[in-house]
Amino acid sequence: MRLIKDLKITTLAENSVRPRMLGQWGLSFLLDFVDASGDDRKIIFDTGINKQALLHNIKQLKVDLRKTDCVVLSHGHSDHTAATVEVVKAAGGVKVHAHPHTFLPRFLEEKTGKRRRIGVPKRERLEEIEKVGGKVLLTRAPKEIAPGVWTTGQIERVTHFEQALPLSKKERLIIIVDGNEINDQILDDQALWMNVDGFGPFVITGCAHAGPVNTLLHVQRIGNLKQIHGLAGGTHLVGRSDEYLTQTIKELEQFELKLISPCHCTGFKATTTIWQAFPDAFILNYSGRVIEVGKEPDKRVF
Ligand SMILES: [Fe+2]
Ligand SMILES: [Fe+2]
Incomplete structure (x- = not known):
């Protein structure tokens, strides 16, 4: 197993904030670490929904985007992909890793037939990224994007209760694949692990x-792992029922997480539920939060 060192996760964009940061319904992380070959690396994971707010935070946090090694997009929703061109341009043209569905047109359709675009914003598409020197690499398979750091690729769905989104019966998710409109299961959703x-x-x-x-089950399987040390990021537990939350907490216990920092689409209720279930592992997340694995954070919660 190839090991990385000194993992530092900085939240560049998130729904909530600390002073001098700007919030948004979107997500972006900067990962700093020493890779398995001993080289310093910087990866940007997702690029938020509000470019101005993201760039404000990047400036406040004194992040030098020129040192970015690559960008990873977790999936093709607009709240994760709105500043990819800006980041790639500032980095001087880098690789962008994503699933083949990421840049496809997608909509949320109401019962009335009215459609709302929820995919990658117009000026952030594959062609625009390549125009500024980016190299977009699409694959469904897990991929080692830096020595010791992997994407999960398309995640196998094996639990009986987890669903892509808590949609009402009046709504439908649509994606256009090879010219055909199909129900969008958000198959492009992927994570990073190391x-x-x-x-x-x-x-x-x-x-x-x-x-x-x-x-987490998928990472365990592809990495042949027993326990998982940490989890940070969105969980899409916002708007879920009490039963759904209880089931999630029960199932999360098996991984014996020592650090859990849910954010973005987790929502207030689920965030506090996770805090109560895992008080010693929990770290509150917000724009400007820095988590260094192995170091006690400033304060776990405010
Ligand atoms: Fe999403
Ligand atoms: Fe999201």
Whole structure:
């Protein structure tokens, strides 16, 4: 197993904030670490929904985008993909890793037939990214994007209860694949994982539309792992029923997480439920949060 070191996760964009940061319904992380070959690396995972707010936070946090090694997109929703061109341009043209469904047109359709675009914003599509020097690499398979750091690829869905989104009966998700309109199961949803020296496997999620439990089970399977050390990112538990939350917590217990920092589409109720279930592992997340694996954070909650 190839091990990485000194993993530091900085939340560049998230729904909530600390002073001098701007919030948004979107997600973006910067991952700093020493890869399995001993080289310093910086990866941007997702690029939020509001470019101005993201760039404001990047400036405040004094992040130098020129040092970015690559970008990973967790999936093709607009709240994760709105500043990819800006980041790639600032980085001087880097690889962008994503699933083949990420850049396809997708909509939320109401019962009235009215459709809302929820996919990658117009000016952030594959062609625009390549125009500024980016190299978009699409695959469904897990991929080692830096020595010791892997995408999960398309996540196998094995739990009986997890669903991509809590949709009402009046809505439908649509994606256009090869010219055909099909129900969108958000198959592009993927996470990142790495094994941190001295601590264990760490998983970073975007929205976790495949379900947080499915995501961790998938990482366990492809990495041949027993326990998972940490999880940070969206869980899409917002708007779920009490039964759904209880089931999720029960199933999360099997991974013996030592660090859990849910955010973005987790929602207030699920975030507090996770805090109560895993008080010693929980770290509150917000724009500007820095988590260094192995170091006690400033405060776990405010
Ligand atoms: Fe999403
Ligand atoms: Fe999201």
